[in-house]
Structures are given as C-alpha cells and as structure tokens.
Amino acid sequence: xxxxxxxxxxxxxxxxxxxxxxxxxxxxxxxxxxxxxxxxxxxxxxxxxxxxxxxxxxxxxxxxxxxxxxxxxxxxxxxxxxxxxxxxxxxxxxxxxxxxxxxxxxxxxxxxxxxxxxxxxxxxxxxxxxxxxxxxxxxxxxxxxxxxxxxxxxxxxxxxxxxxxxxxxxxxxxxxxxxxxxxxxxxxxxxxxxxxxxxxxxxxxxxxxxxxxxxxxxxxxxxxxxxxxxxxxxxxxxxxxxxxxxxxxxxxxxxxxxxxxxxxxxxxxxxxxxxxxxxxxxxxxxxxxxxxxxxxxxxxxxxxxxxxxxxxxxxxxx
Amino acid sequence: xxxxxxxxxxxxxxxxxxxxxxxxxxxxxxxxxxxxxxxxxxxxxxxxxxxxxxxxxxxxxxxxxxxxxxxxxxxxxxxxxxxxxxxxxxxxxxxxxxxxxxxxxxxxxxxxxxxxxxxxxxxxxxxxxxxxxxxxxxxxxxxxxxxxxxxxxxxxxxxxxxxxxxxxxxxxxxxxxxxxxxxxxxxxxxxxxxxxxxxxxxxxxxxxxxxxxxxxxxxxxxxxxxxxxxxxxxxxxxxxxxxxxxxxxxxxxxxx
Numbered sequence: 001x002x003x004x005x006x007x008x009x010x011x012x013x014x015x016x017x018x019x020x021x022x023x024x025x026x027x028x029x030x031x032x033x034x035x036x037x038x039x040x041x042x043x044x045x046x047x048x049x050x051x052x053x054x055x056x057x058x059x060x061x062x063x064x065x066x067x068x069x070x071x072x073x074x075x076x077x078x079x080x081x082x083x084x085x086x087x088x089x090x091x092x093x094x095x096x097x098x099x100x101x102x103x104x105x106x107x108x109x110x111x112x113x114x115x116x117x118x119x120x121x122x123x124x125x126x127x128x129x130x131x132x133x134x135x136x137x138x139x140x141x142x143x144x145x146x147x148x149x150x151x152x153x154x155x156x157x158x159x160x161x162x163x164x165x166x167x168x169x170x171x172x173x174x175x176x177x178x179x180x181x182x183x184x185x186x187x188x189x190x191x192x193x194x195x196x197x198x199x200x201x202x203x204x205x206x207x208x209x210x211x212x213x214x215x216x217x218x219x220x221x222x223x224x225x226x227x228x229x230x231x232x233x234x235x236x237x238x239x240x241x242x243x244x245x246x247x248x249x250x251x252x253x254x255x256x257x258x259x260x261x262x263x264x265x266x267x268x269x270x271x272x273x274x275x276x277x278x279x280x281x282x283x284x285x286x287x288x289x290x291x292x293x294x295x296x297x298x299x300x301x302x303x304x305x306x307x308x309x310x311x312x313x314x315x316x317x318x
Numbered sequence: 319x320x321x322x323x324x325x326x327x328x329x330x331x332x333x334x335x336x337x338x339x340x341x342x343x344x345x346x347x348x349x350x351x352x353x354x355x356x357x358x359x360x361x362x363x364x365x366x367x368x369x370x371x372x373x374x375x376x377x378x379x380x381x382x383x384x385x386x387x388x389x390x391x392x393x394x395x396x397x398x399x400x401x402x403x404x405x406x407x408x409x410x411x412x413x414x415x416x417x418x419x420x421x422x423x424x425x426x427x428x429x430x431x432x433x434x435x436x437x438x439x440x441x442x443x444x445x446x447x448x449x450x451x452x453x454x455x456x457x458x459x460x461x462x463x464x465x466x467x468x469x470x471x472x473x474x475x476x477x478x479x480x481x482x483x484x485x486x487x488x489x490x491x492x493x494x495x496x497x498x499x500x501x502x503x504x505x506x507x508x509x510x511x512x513x514x515x516x517x518x519x520x521x522x523x524x525x526x527x528x529x530x531x532x533x534x535x536x537x538x539x540x541x542x543x544x545x546x547x548x549x550x551x552x553x554x555x556x557x558x559x560x561x562x563x564x565x566x567x568x569x570x571x572x573x574x
Contacts, residue, residue: 062573063572080409086407093404094401110322111408155404156404
C-alpha cells in the first residue's frame with residue numbers, strides 16, 4: 001500500500017487516563033492501528049465506550065496520545081496548518097446559539113481561511129446542501145436537534161476539505177434526515193473526498209461504508225472491506241415451508257445439518273446454500289409447500305456481536 | 319493569523335455583550351456615580367472632589383469586577399459547552415484561540431470603561447468639577463490594569479473552574495495593590511527572609527499601584543509622560559508573560 005493512498009495512518013496508538021485523583025490508570029486505547037485510504041468511506045464501528053470518540057479526538061488534536069503515531073495526509077495530528085484540508089463534525093455538536101445559521105457558517109469559514117469573495121456563496125451553497133436555506137437567518141437557539149446536526153455537517157464542509165471526520169453523523173436525525181446525510185456522505189465520496197465516520201448504527205455502515213474497522217474495549221478487532229466481511233464464511237440460505245411432515249423435517253436436519261425453527265404451521269430452516277436445491281426437492285417430495293427461499297446474507301451486526309462477545313470472553317479470562 | 323484571531327475576538331465580544339452580569343455591574347457603577355453626586359450636595363466643602371472620588375472609585379471597582387467575573391468563564395464555557403471541539407479542529411492554533419478570546423473581552427471591557435468615563439465626565443461637568451489631563455491619564459492606566467486582570471482571568475480560566483479562577487484573580491488583584499507597601503515594610507524588617515520574600519513578591523506579582531494615578535487626578539497634579547509610558551510598557555509586558563503562560567497550559571490540555 002503506498003503512503004500517498006493512506007489518508008489516515010494510525011500506528012500503535014495508546015491512550016491512558018487517570019480518572020479523578022486516582023493513581024490507577026485506565027487504558028482507553030490499547031495499541032490500535034489502522035489505515036484510511038483515499039476516496040473511501042471508512043466506518044469506525046464499536047459499542048459505546050469502545051474508544052471511537054477518543055480516537056477521533058486524538059486525530060483532531062483535541063487530546064494527546066500517550067504513545068503511538070497518528071497522521072492525516074502525511075501530517076502529524078499535532079500540526080495545525082493542514083487542518084485547512086480536514087473537516088470535523090463532533091458528536092452532538094453545540095454552537096453559539098446567539099448566532100444565526102448563516103452567521104455561524106460565516107464564522108467557521110473565516111476561521112478556516114475561506115476568502116471573503118467566496119464566503120457568502122459557499123455559505124449559501126451549504127445551507128442549500130443541508131436543507132436549511134429557509135432557516136439560514138434564524139438563531140441557532142431555535143433550531144431542533146436535527147437542524148443543529150445539519151448545521152454541524154455544513155460547518156465541517158464549509159472550507160471544502162479533502163477529508164471529513166464525522167462522529168455519529170446520523171444521531172438525532174429522523175429517517176428523512178438520516179437519508180439526506182447518507183446522500184451527502186455518498187456525494188462527498190463521488191466528489192473525490194475521503195470520509196471517516198464513527199458510528200454504532202450498523203445499517204448505516206452497511207449502506208455507505210467501503211471499509212470498516214471494529215473497535216471493542218480499545219482494541220481493533222476487525223479491519224477490512226465491507227464486502228470481504230459480508231462474503232466471509234460459507235453462504236447460507238433460509239427456506240420456509242408450510243405443511244412440512246415431521247419425518248421430512250428430521251431428515252432435513254440429519255442430511256443437511258439444517259437449523260429448524262417453527263412459526264405456527266410454518267417451518268423455517270437455515271442450510272448451506274449448496275444444499276438448498278436438494279433440500280427443496282426433499283421437502284416437495286414429502287408434500288410440503290414452499291413459502292420462500294432466500295439467500296442468507298451475513299450481517300455486519302453478527303460480525304460486530306461476535307467481536308464484542310469475543311472481547312468480553314477475553315476480558316473474563318484475564 | 320490576524321484574521322483568525324480577529325474572528326475569535328469579534329465572536330467573543332458578541333458573546334460578552336450578551337452577558338447580563340456586564341449590564342448589572344455597569345448599572346451599579348453608574349448608580350454609584352449618581353449616588354456620589356447626591357451625597358455631595360450634603361457637604362459644604364470640596365463637593366466636586368467628592369463627586370469625582372466617588373465616580374473614580376466606582377469605575378475602578380466595577381470595571382475590575384466585570385473583568386474578573388466575565389473573564390473567568392471565558393475558556394471554561396467553551397470547553398464545557400464543547401464549542402471548542404469544532405473551533406480547534408479548524409486551522410486555528412490554541413494560542414490564536416486564547417489570544418482571540420482575550421482580545422475580544424478586553425475590547426468589551428474597555429468599551430465599558432469608556433461608557434463609565436463618559437458618565438464620569440458628564441457628572442463632573444454637571445457639578446462644575448474640573449477635568450484635566452490627569453483624569454485622562456488615570457483612566458488610561460486603569461485600562462492597562464484591566465488588561466492585566468483579564469489576562470489573569472484568562473490564565474486561570476484555562477485550567478480551573480470559574481469559581482476558583484475568580485478567587486485567584488481577585489486575590490492577585492488585591493495582592494497586586496499591596497506588594498509595593500509590603501516591599502517597603504519588608505525593607506525595614508530585621509529578618510533577611512522577610513526582606514527577600516517581600517522583594518520577590520513585588521517582582522513576581524503585578525505591581526498594580528503603578529497604574530494608580532487617582533491622587534494626581536484628584537488634586538490635578540501634573541503627570542509626566544514617563545508616568546504613563548513606563549507603567550503602560552510594564553503592563554503590556556506583564557500581559558504578554560501571563561498570556562504566554564496561559565497558552566503553555568492550554569496547549570497541554572486534553573479536551574475529553
């Protein structure tokens with residue numbers, strides 16, 4: 001992998017804290033490493049308290065790592081000037097509520113060094129992009145949570161950054177708002193930008209991310225392309241029958257190792273995809289009716305849960 | 319860099335003028351001036367001086383109160399409300415952020431002093447009290463003293479809570495007005511330790527009495543240019559050192 005293609009590089013990052021006045025330290029990040037490549041949407045996934053926000057804050061220079069290295073676009077995260085090329089939306093963002101949507105974007109544009117000639121046009125473009133054109137001259141104190149989240153997305157993009165970091169970007173949004181933010185994220189990738197997204201909403205990750213890293217208890221458990229995850233393991237199929245005789249059900253279990261579940265007069269079974277034709281034939285010969293036959297897709301959720309369970313088991317065995 | 323600092327300063331000033339405490343203290347300052355004017359009518363002698371002393375004292379006291387109580391929340395509020403996250407993710411250094419906040423607040427405080435000074439001039443004219451260069455010089459040096467107080471409030475606000483920051487700032491302001499006397503008393507002490515300690519206290523803590531021209535103003539005494547420039551330069555240097563210290567502390571801070 002070439003260094004140019006790695007937009008974000010994180011190597012052996014460790015973060016220890018000493019909560020309160022305690023002498024005992026707590027390890028929030030335990031030597032994490034990962035890469036984010038150019039023009040991809042990278043999902044950083046983990047349960048609450050896994051270390052997602054801590055990692056993002058280190059990348060944004062808001063907190064310092066105890067050890068390890070982190071760089072964005074080849075610059076150490078402690079540098080300041082390269083931040084012209086990055087945008088950041090924190091989790092549950094708060095803004096100066098005495099300013100209007102237009103004023104806050106103008107303020108962030110000034111801080112980001114957007115020229116005066118471009119500023120007004122850029123602010124109008126962004127308000128339109130996030131669907132707040134009508135609320136541009138309203139004070140932020142009157143904004144709903146969803147509107148604040150949208151203005152947060154707009155401020156992250158105000159200086160047209162090359163890399164965008166989003167911490168729980170869909171949080172607080174209704175289904176329509178979530179769809180709009182998803183569309184914005186996909187549009188950013190189409191424009192050639194790289195997006196790093198912290199989230200625990202797995203359906204969003206499946207829908208928009210190209211690659212994903214799963215972090216649990218401060219350690220990266222998986223990293224790779226979404227498709228690789230979902231295609232891993234033997235493909236399976238879900239078959240649903242009605243009027244399946246008991247003997248046929250037993251044979252399906254014995255011959256194909258099928259896992260059966262009953263729902264009223266219907267029997268649902270999951271088997272290896274290669275055995276599905278033979279299983280269908282057996283059931284039809286036995287006089288059963290086929291209700292449905294669908295390929296079973298391994299969900300990110302199952303991988304995520306298995307990572308969490310594995311981490312919990314490791315913790316217990318320590 | 320200047321553009322980013324100015325953007326922060328303008329925003330800080332906009333935020334500060336929304337602080338109700340600012341208006342409350344300004345109201346009391348003006349009310350005290352008016353009270354002084356009423357009180358002076360009960361006196362047979364030196365009415366004008368009484369009015370001006372009252373007005374001058376209220377400007378000094380209330381402007382310091384504004385500087386401390388508005389200044390201590392300066393950084394703390396940004397961290398508490400997490401507005402600092404989006405701001406520091408922009409190409410703005412922590413030093414620029416801090417200097418911008420300081421600049422915004424000091425501009426607002428100087429504006430308050432200008433309003434109070436206008437009231438002072440108005441009351442003086444109304445009571446036929448003399449107004450001269452000494453009054454202007456005293457107010458200008460008071461403005462420099464306020465810059466030191468705001469810098470101290472910024473420093474403490476960078477690492478502690480508003481309550482503690484206001485204790486520390488008020489404490490140093492009080493001590494700053496006493497260090498000169500302490501040093502002079504210490505010089506007469508038989509103990510070497512006391513002599514050295516009072517000298518070092520005077521060197522380290524701000525010598526705020528050097529900004530006090532109230533006697534010159536009250537008696538219309540002549541004020542030499544050096545009486546203004548030396549304290550002004552000393553004040554600017556002191557502010558620079560305090561802000562540098564604040565930046566050093568703020569640079570090391572984690573925003574968890």
